[in-house]
Amino acid sequence: MGFRSSTSIVKATALEILSEPLTLLVALAALALCVFAPTFHYHQFGEATRMARDAGLSAAFTGGLVLAVFGTIRAFRREMESGTLEMALSHPISRCEFFVAKTLGAFLSCLVFEAIVFGTTLVMVEGAAVGGSLAERTGDIARIWGPCVAAGVSVMLVPLMLGAFLNRFLRVRFVLSALATAAALACAAGAYAVTRDSATLVPYFPAILPTIAFMLLFVSASAAFAVRFSPNAAASCAGVLFAATLPFAGNYYLAESLSHGASVPPTTVLLSVAAALPAIAAFFILGVKWTTEKT
Numbered sequence: 001m002g003f004r005s006s007t008s009i010v011k012a013t014a015l016e017i018l019s020e021p022l023t024l025l026v027a028l029a030a031l032a033l034c035v036f037a038p039t040f041h042y043h044q045f046g047e048a049t050r051m052a053r054d055a056g057l058s059a060a061f062t063g064g065l066v067l068a069v070f071g072t073i074r075a076f077r078r079e080m081e082s083g084t085l086e087m088a089l090s091h092p093i094s095r096c097e098f099f100v101a102k103t104l105g106a107f108l109s110c111l112v113f114e115a116i117v118f119g120t121t122l123v124m125v126e127g128a129a130v131g132g133s134l135a136e137r138t139g140d141i142a143r144i145w146g147p148c149v150a151a152g153v154s155v156m157l158v159p160l161m162l163g164a165f166l167n168r169f170l171r172v173r174f175v176l177s178a179l180a181t182a183a184a185l186a187c188a189a190g191a192y193a194v195t196r197d198s199a200t201l202v203p204y205f206p207a208i209l210p211t212i213a214f215m216l217l218f219v220s221a222s223a224a225f226a227v228r229f230s231p232n233a234a235a236s237c238a239g240v241l242f243a244a245t246l247p248f249a250g251n252y253y254l255a256e257s258l259s260h261g262a263s264v265p266p267t268t269v270l271l272s273v274a275a276a277l278p279a280i281a282a283f284f285i286l287g288v289k290w291t292t293e294k295t
Contacts (some may be wrong), residue, residue, distance in 0.1 A: 005097070005101075006093060006097050006100075007101075009093075009101035009102055009105060010102075010104050010108060011099060011105065012105065013104075013106055013108075013109070014105045014106070014109045015069040016078075016105075016181075017067075017072075017074075017105075018109050018112060018176050018179050019173050020071060020074065020175065020177050021175055022066065022070060022071065022074070023067060023071060023113070023175065023179065024175045026063050026113070027063070027068050027113055027116055027117070028156060028180060029063065029133075030059035030060070030063035030117045030191055031116070031117065031120055031152070031155060031182075032156070033055050033056075033058065033059040033060050034055055034056045034117060034120045034124055034152065035152035035153060035155075035156065037052075037055035038051045038055055038124055038127075039069075041175040044243055045190060046170070046284060048131060048142055049091070049143060050212070050259065051128070052121070052124040052127070052128040052144070053084065053121070053125050053204070054266045055121075055124075055131045055246040056117065056118070056120065056121025056122075056124060056125065057211070057254075057255040058253075059117050059121070060114055060117040060121065060211055061214075061252070061253050063113065063209050063216070064114055064117075064211060064212075064214075064215040065112060065215060065218055066129075067109070067113050068106070068107075068110050068215045068216075068218040069112050069218055069222045069235060070222075070235065071106060071109060071216075072103070072219050072222040072223050072226065073222050073226040073231055073234045073235060073238075074080075075102065075226075076106075076111065076222075076223055077226050077228035077230075079102070080227070084209060089238070093256075095288060095291045095292045096243055096288045096292075098118075098185065099223065099227070099284070099287045099288045099291045100288070102223065103219060106219050106223065107216055107219045107221075110215050112183050112221060113179075113181065114135065114208065114211070114212060114215070115183050115187055116155070116179070116182045116183050116186045116203075117185060117186075117241070118186075118190065118208055119183075119185075119187045119189055119190030119283070120155050120178055120186045120189070120190070121204070122189075122190040122193045122204065123151045123152055123186075123189045123192075123264070124144065124149075124152050124199065125143040125151060125200070125201065125204070126145070126193035126196060127146075127148025127152075128144055128145075128148075129144035129200060130148070130286045131143045131144045131145045148193070150188045151185075152189075154189075155182055155186045155189065156182075157227050158181065158185060159178040159179065159181035159182040160178055162178070162181050163175070163177040163181065169202075172190050187237030196211060201266060202275060204258070205233065206254075206264045207254040207255065207264045209256065209269050209273060210252040210253070210254055210272040210273060210276075211252055213272065213273040213277075213278045214249070214252035216276070216280055217245075217283070218238060218241070218242070220282045220283035220284050221238060221279075223283070223287050224283045224284075224286045224287035224290060225238060227291050228290045232295075238243065248275075251271075251272040251275065252272055252276070254268065254269075254272075
């Protein structure tokens with residue numbers, strides 16, 4: 001019974017955050033950076049591939065942190081201020097299980113965001129690589145390959161149109177359906193890009209893992225802060241945490257490492273992820289402790 005309750009909380013929290021207009025706005029901003037930044041690359045002296053890679057990974061890193069902080073805080077504070085926290089804890093689930101399940105649900109929603117941005121990044125990098133190859137053969141100005149640009153724009157526009165249609169005629173939640181469609185399109189387009197050029201794109205997968213670990217750190221921290229403090233104070237604490245970790249952020253944003261070789265060394269990925277684990281565990285412990293004190 002406890003496992004069922006925990007699973008329900010994970011699912012409900014993820015759907016709640018994915019239904020927030022803020023989540024859609026952050027996703028659209030990140031996608032706009034992924035798609036349009038490498039398109040206007042004529043002053044980059046043929047480095048469109050690097051620009052596409054940096055824009056996409058930057059969008060995944062920055063957008064993921066924004067969603068991790070504000071999405072998590074809103075989800076926890078809504079639960080506490082509406083009084084549903086006590087109702088949830090009346091079921092056969094401990095305070096520890098509740099906090100962990102709620103935090104994992106927030107993290108799951110962030111993973112959906114990362115899948116959308118990362119899949120689109122792969123498409124745009126492939127488009128830049130193909131466009132560069134065509135320019136070398138024809139002597140023309142290097143441009144992003146048209147089908148990849150179309151795929152990237154489709155990830156932005158098709159979900160909005162389909163979400164509006166489903167909301168109008170089937171009463172499906174607009175934001176949730178739009179993000180689900182965007183995730184499906186981005187993953188399909190990214191998979192297709194990898195099948196076309198696996199040697200170039202497969203090394204990007206290890207590079208995203210430290211970003212995901214960094215995002216989990218801020219999800220767990222924001223969850224703990226949200227339980228203890230007001231929304232504004234929790235966001236301020238998350239800002240202070242980011243300022244404190246900023247000198248080490250380069251270990252979790254590995255776009256530059258891809259410039260020095262075909263792939264990121266596995267040891268670099270493992271060390272960066274392992275370094276975040278003690279802090280993640282500490283915030284989980286603090287969150288459980290503060291949840292117990294509040295209820």
